[in-house]
Amino acid sequence: MPWRPFEDKRPSVPRVREGERDSMRIDILSLFPKMFDGPFGESIVKRAVDRSAVSIYIHNFRDYAHDRHHTVDDYSFGGGEGMVLKPEPIFEAVESIKQLMDEDAVPVVLLTPQGRLFCHQVALELSKQRNLILICGHYEGVDERIRQNLVSDEISIGEYVLTGGELAAMVVVDAVVRLLPGVLGSEQSVKNDSYAKGFLEYPQYTRPRVYRGWEVPEVLLSGNHQEIARWRCEEAIERTLLRRPDLLSKAVLSEEEKKLVDRIRARRGFN
Numbered sequence: 026m027p028w029r030p031f032e033d034k035r036p037s038v039p040r041v042r043e044g045e046r047d048s049m050r051i052d053i054l055s056l057f058p059k060m061f062d063g064p065f066g067e068s069i070v071k072r073a074v075d076r077s078a079v080s081i082y083i084h085n086f087r088d089y090a091h092d093r094h095h096t097v098d099d100y101s102f103g104g105g106e107g108m109v110l111k112p113e114p115i116f117e118a119v120e121s122i123k124q125l126m127d128e129d130a131v132p133v134v135l136l137t138p139q140g141r142l143f144c145h146q147v148a149l150e151l152s153k154q155r156n157l158i159l160i161c162g163h164y165e166g167v168d169e170r171i172r173q174n175l176v177s178d179e180i181s182i183g184e185y186v187l188t189g190g191e192l193a194a195m196v197v198v199d200a201v202v203r204l205l206p207g208v209l210g211s212e213q214s215v216k217n218d219s220y221a222k223g224f225l226e227y228p229q230y231t232r233p234r235v236y237r238g239w240e241v242p243e244v245l246l247s248g249n250h251q252e253i254a255r256w257r258c259e260e261a262i263e264r265t266l267l268r269r270p271d272l273l274s275k276a277v278l279s280e281e282e283k284k285l286v287d288r289i290r291a292r293r294g295f296n
Contacts, residue, residue, distance in 0.1 A: 049079045049154065049205060052122050053194050054115065055161040056097065058083040060191045070199060073208045081198065084122070089114040098164055107165035115171055119158055131156045133177050135167065136190030136197070140179030143193075147180065148200040159197065161190030223276025224265035227257035258282070263289045 053061070061083050065071065073079050087095045091113065098108040123131055132154055141147070151157060160167075160176070172179070182193045203209055230241040244256045262285055265272050273286065289295075 048077050049152075049157070049202075051079060051081045051157045051159065051198060051201075053081070053083050053159045053161065053198075054086045054118050055083055055189075055191055055194070056085065056087055056163055057161075057189065057191055058085050061195065064195045064199070069208060070202050073202045073205060076207065078205045078208050079202050084118055086114045086118040089117040089121070101165065105165070109165050110163060110167040110171070112168040112170050112175075115160060115167065116175055119160070119175060122158060126156050128156065131158055133158045133160065133175060134197070135160045135162060135172065135176045135179045136182075136193040137162050137166065137179050138181050138184075138186050139166075140181040142184075143180050143182045143197060143200070145200075148197070149204060151197070152201045152204040157201075159190075159194045161194050163189045222261075223278070224261050224272050225269060227261040227264070259285055259289070262286055263293075266290070266293070266295070 055061070061081075065074070065081060070079075070081075074081060087097050090096050090111075096111070097114050098110050101107070101109050119133055132151070134151075134157065136159060160171075180193070180197060182196045187193060230245060234241050234246070242256070244252055247253070262273070262282065265276075266286065266289055278286065
């Protein structure tokens with residue numbers, strides 16, 4: 026298999042293979058490894074693993090619990106509803122994985138609603154790492170000592186609460202893996218993505234040229250690449266201005282793009 030969940034005991038943690046030293050390796054700690062079967066067994070992530078652009082390992086940190094019931098959670102000191110993930114299994118799982126790495130500063134990311142908001146720039150940042158460890162939180166959260174002494178980063182994929190960190194981990198891995206060199210086949214695809222330049226992507230069209238009376242914009246059929254590029258830039262900026270004006274306030278725009286924003290604002294009657 027190109028990737029695999031680990032549901033057995035601690036000795037099963039895979040060593041770094043020779044081919045992995047030149048590619049990215051992602052280790053995910055989860056209580057529900059089988060949740061990753063579908064998302065990582067299809068589409069771009071699977072192709073990336075098949076091409077050795079990335080290696081993905083799923084570890085059940087319940088295997089690192091010491092009692093016969095493999096307990097990973099307990100009641101919160103001071104009272105309160107819900108259970109809290111214990112520090113021992115998570116610490117030992119991460120330390121076991123780190124022992125097999127050939128670098129010390131391996132990012133350990135906790136998926137949590139309290140983390141910094143995940144976005145394209147964060148995905149780009151993580152894609153530069155050779156090794157990445159993701160921890161899927163559950164229940165009422167994790168023991169605070171995990172945050173203070175083990176985790177190097179905390180990430181949230183949105184301002185809402187999920188039943189666990191598995192879905193968040195899938196989102197992060199998908200966004201990161203597609204940024205790895207050679208995964209999409211075209212480096213230009215990544216550069217033209219929504220958010221890559223700080224604004225949304227321009228409209229896309231394909232055959233047929235006319236469908237139910239709706240025609241493809243004439244400029245896209247002109248063959249004039251300079252005019253097409255100008256049209257796409259204007260459409261992308263206008264779409265961002267209408268749908269996500271907050272992105273434009275943070276985008277680094279060229280002088281020509283700034284003038285274009287001003288013209289669109291004037292045409293649309295924006296202040």
